[in-house]
Amino acid sequence: NLGVDKVTTLFLAPDFEKAPVVDAQGLPIGILTKTDVLRWHWQKADAHASTVGAIMSPVPLILSDHTSIARASALFTRDQLDSAVVVSPSGRVTGLLSCQQLLAWLRLAISAQTAL
Numbered sequence: 385n386l387g388v389d390k391v392t393t394l395f396l397a398p399d400f401e402k403a404p405v406v407d408a409q410g411l412p413i414g415i416l417t418k419t420d421v422l423r424w425h426w427q428k429a430d431a432h433a434s435t436v437g438a439i440m441s442p443v444p445l446i447l448s449d450h451t452s453i454a455r456a457s458a459l460f461t462r463d464q465l466d467s468a469v470v471v472s473p474s475g476r477v478t479g480l481l482s483c484q485q486l487l488a489w490l491r492l493a494i495s496a497q498t499a500l
Contacts, residue, residue, distance in 0.1 A: 386436045388424050395421045402480060404469050405440045410476040412469040414440035443469050449478050457486050 394400050395418050405414040416436050424439045445468035447456055456468065460483055470479045 387434055388421060388436060388439060389434075391416065391436060392421055392425070401482075402467060404443075404477045404480055405436055406477055412443050412446060412471060412475075412477050413437070414442055415444070415467060415469065415480070416440045445469070446471055447481060448473070453486065453489055456481060457490075460486060 391403070394403070400418075402415050402417040404412055405416055407413050414437070416439070420439045420441060424434075444465050445459060445463065447459070447468045447470050449470050449472055451470075459465070460468070466483045468481045469477055470481050472478050
């Protein structure tokens, strides 16, 4: 039930793009993005949408922290995603994986191959 006003300052940082939203047990229930926060600030008339849970985006993809880069890339491509929530074997959030991070890994892999 965290209010959007309370998390807005986090999203003002240049490198803060999104954050996982978890339930009381630490299990993922959504992702809050800069777009969600900006939309809320422009449409504040909706009093029911004043909590993070009310304005978050649903979790598009949940990956195990043991999922391979190749599998994650295939899922991102198939579903045209830009992010996924990464969870431990118990289902607790351990991080977010972005398309940008996968592309950075690909750039490094290609550089390593061409250096050989």
